Amino acid sequence: MRLALFDNGRLGLVDGDALVDVTDQLAGAGTAGPAGALQHYIETTTAGEQVRFSLAGRPRISLTEAALRAPLPRPGKIVGAPVNYLDHKAEMAYTTSVAELGVFLKANSSVIGPGEDIVLPYADRRTDQEGELGVVIGRTASHVSADDALDHVFGYTCVLDITVRSGEDRSTRKSFDTFTPIGPWIVTADEIPDPDALDLRCDVGGTTRQRTSTADLIFGVRELVSYASSVMTLHPGDVIATGTPAGVGPLTHGDRVVLEIERIGRLEVGVDGSRATPYARRPGRRAPARG
Known part of the structure; x- marks a missing residue:
């Protein structure tokens, strides 16, 4: 369904x-x-x-x-997998991947749905799109094996993991309001027997930036669910964003972002930069000490 x-x-x-x-x-x-x-x-x-x-x-x-x-407007938690494609690891010149970095959490208040707008927070800091396969948990999972992991999956969806390229921790840079578009719906797991064999494409402004197969994930869906469940108990409705391939790039005001995943569907959102402010004006910034 x-x-x-x-x-x-x-x-x-x-x-x-x-x-x-x-x-x-x-x-x-x-x-x-x-x-x-x-x-x-x-x-x-x-x-x-x-x-x-x-x-x-x-x-x-x-x-x-x-x-x-958004099919899940307020999931219990959103679990992210950093650097889970080798080509993205090379693109960003990372020396580590999900295998060393582990997973991170995004705020559930960052979720929006199809047709809504990603709101850019800063006028002078790059904010990138990251197109990803989303896994929706269907049964409570704690320390499950990779062999049993798919038995705990309810279904799959499209997820955009929007990211500010600045110095803060991942969960901060990825948790701004509107930074997790999800949709357009959830496809139940019985319709996707192998989530590690899906074509993914992400376009920005009519130009294809990302194109891959989930076969190229470092941690496939089974391994990722198993690993995440060894760290934290996964509950029904939790969402795992499985990681993004090479091709991330800056978003600008007026862009349309389209993520399509085979057998799942097409998620399209806009980009609004009209309220972006200088990074130096962010709340909590400490003024430099005077000599």
């Missing part, structure tokens, strides 16, 4: 070129709260309740007319 949030938090099942509104078929979906109806569905299935959606006679809306939202 392809499951989406649309309009005012309605739960939709993608059927061809239309969304079928199935909100009323999931008990409690209409009052799911900030985490959203899709998070509620994931938790319901984790609890062992079988929810089978009926499409007959249900309200339908064209995908071109639906206002798609």
